[in-house]
Amino acid sequence: MKEQTLVLIKPDGVQRGLIGELTTRFEKAGLTIIGMKMVWIDKAFAKKHYSAHVKKAFYPTLEAMITEGPVVAMILEGVHAVEQVRKMVGPTEPRKAPPGTIRGDYAHVSYEYADKKGVAVKNLIHASGNKAEAKDEIKLWFKKQELHSYQTAHQKHTM
Numbered sequence: 001m002k003e004q005t006l007v008l009i010k011p012d013g014v015q016r017g018l019i020g021e022l023t024t025r026f027e028k029a030g031l032t033i034i035g036m037k038m039v040w041i042d043k044a045f046a047k048k049h050y051s052a053h054v055k056k057a058f059y060p061t062l063e064a065m066i067t068e069g070p071v072v073a074m075i076l077e078g079v080h081a082v083e084q085v086r087k088m089v090g091p092t093e094p095r096k097a098p099p100g101t102i103r104g105d106y107a108h109v110s111y112e113y114a115d116k117k118g119v120a121v122k123n124l125i126h127a128s129g130n131k132a133e134a135k136d137e138i139k140l141w142f143k144k145q146e147l148h149s150y151q152t153a154h155q156k157h158t159m
């Protein structure tokens with residue numbers, strides 16, 4: 001049941017100074033950060049990460065957004081971590097994301113607004129969509145030796 005998942009704090013989250021606040025949410029839920037780094041990806045890497053979206057009409061805006069500044073990449077580990085992290089992040093469109101979720105608490109824009117402006121929807125976080133995606137994304141972003149196994153207080157009290 002213990003899983004690992006990839007989380008990116010995207011350039012909008014980094015530039016808004018939210019690295020600490022967003023990371024704290026995951027730590028408070030008891031998820032263990034087993035790998036973490038700041039990376040400024042290029043267009044070739046963006047195409048690998050967003051391979052599912054490359055052919056979509058909004059892809060050029062997505063590529064511009066994800067390469068406009070550094071992201072903070074982390075691997076979180078916990079029970080049903082893939083599903084838990086997606087729940088905490090909320091739906092892709094901030095307009096639909098309920099209060100209490102990261103996108104609902106820190107953003108509010110819609111697809112309609114982003115499309116009209118010709119920009120990607122800024123929604124702060126990327127989180128792996130399912131277990132297979134998590135496996136592929138962890139391999140793409142992190143080397144084995146960048147991931148660490150250690151004990152946290154949460155492992156005693158929340159797991």
Ligand code: AMP
Nearest residue numbers: 058062092111114119120121122123126
């Ligand atoms: P996802 O892999 O679901 O996170 O989608 C990739 C990212 O593309 C989202 O997090 C949004 O930032 C952006 N995005 C998705 N759909 C649209 C859209 N219709 N218009 C603009 N940006 C979008």
